Amino acid sequence: MSALTFLIVAVIKIAVTLGVLLTVVAYTVWLERKVVGRMQNRWGPSRVGPFGLLQPLADGIKFLLKEDLTPPYVEKNIYLLAPGLALIMALTSIAMVPIGPIIHLFGISTPVQITGVVDASGQASDINVGILIVLGITSLGVYGIALAGWSSNSKYSLLGSLRASAQMVSYEVSLGLSLVGVLLMSSTLSLSGIVHAQLGTWFGFIPQWYIFRGQFVAFFVYMMAAFAETNRIPFDLPEAETELVAGYHTEYSAMKFAMFFMAEYANMVTVACIASVMFLGGWSGPPLLFLPAAVQAFLPLIWFSSKIFFFLFLYIWIRGTLPRFRYDQLMAFGWKFLFPLALANVVVTAFFVAIRA
């Protein structure tokens, strides 16, 4: 592949992925309002378009046209930097995620993954520390929130961002450790390598995903930590509206607020992508041979998007179900329950991997 073709393919992949990601983000908001509405026995958005489907568009226009207020008492440079930082960090990590296998189009073969290429032997390959890069970008995402709260120069914002950074730093440990079991079993850090390690099936229909190969405890720990990382209910202490107005983005309005909002939902999508790649086999799935060939070609994408949909629905479902933790409960849960559990999982997995080797 020549340098120019590579560049064109890369730009197309980035544009398509970004477009799809932003659409998913917009419609996750719609889905959340709709599903939570049904759970609370009301309709949710229903006026703009059929089933309220144009609501995200209307919200976007509203965000753009609202007055963009910058309070006079803020630290201006950092105040303006923070939402951009949060959004950029949230959108970047999707580049590592393998969304599908190699596709052949117009005589060019490339995997459906922004950082993926086809190597000399015709196999898909990507950055061989992919999962660590995702964790690194996630850990940088804290800055957007921390700086937003500090620069707003308001008590509620500061408290919200202190809570958020303490929570994210604490749960990052369990999040990282819960992935170690999978890394031990697959013996690679590359995300597409991890997907390839889960391709087989038992009896022709039970897929060999890591969640079925003993990593269900890790999956549980990962999901809990991921809810805390994305500041979602029941861990949404940083923006607890009953005590902190809106937490770290209290002083933000219009598009700057929308950037935090989009960052939160983009983070949810990324976390769901990583969960499905690490534990549920990414784009792989049991073969459905009865389907026509035209549908078979799209099967990996269908598997991947249905897994993402499952996780996003789980987020919304839990939001509609559980109340919020108290802050000391949150910290105790993270350090005294999830962390030892993740550690125990690493030890047990390492033991079994060592026996098999």
Next chain:
Amino acid sequence: MHLFLFLLFGSFCVGGAVNLLIQRKTINSALSLIVVMGSLALIYLLLGAEFVAVVQVIIYAGAIMVLYIFVIMLLNAGEEEPSKGSNVAKIFGIPGLFTGGIIGIWVLLQHRPAEKLIPIGALYGPADKVGMMLFTKYLLAFEVTSILVLIAIMGAVVLARRSNS
């Protein structure tokens, strides 16, 4: 291309370090330090040491600097007060800087022919190689460091423990 990128990230790194010193506000200095860490990670990446680069970002930029920012936010440290009346810096600092710089450059020039120049991209550092080195060749250093870290953790727990009074 590599040289251009090296110069770019190198100048980010030096610029960040200089900015760290001249900024009056603590938070700006901390942010400049993050820029320094980030550009160092990019230089590691250029050398081919991808694992070290990512670990640099996760540990330094993602964990240690977050704690710095945390402390600055908690103490709400504002602008530094410039101290007046101390001429020690002017009298000893500037000549000291020159002498130190000249000695440093001299030492580097003296040793340069003896050392092997490392071309960019020459270090090949995937995670498994680094792990092998840590658990075979540098095992003693690794274990000693882990004991050191353990002592530090216990010290932190003792200091943070509530007194029973």
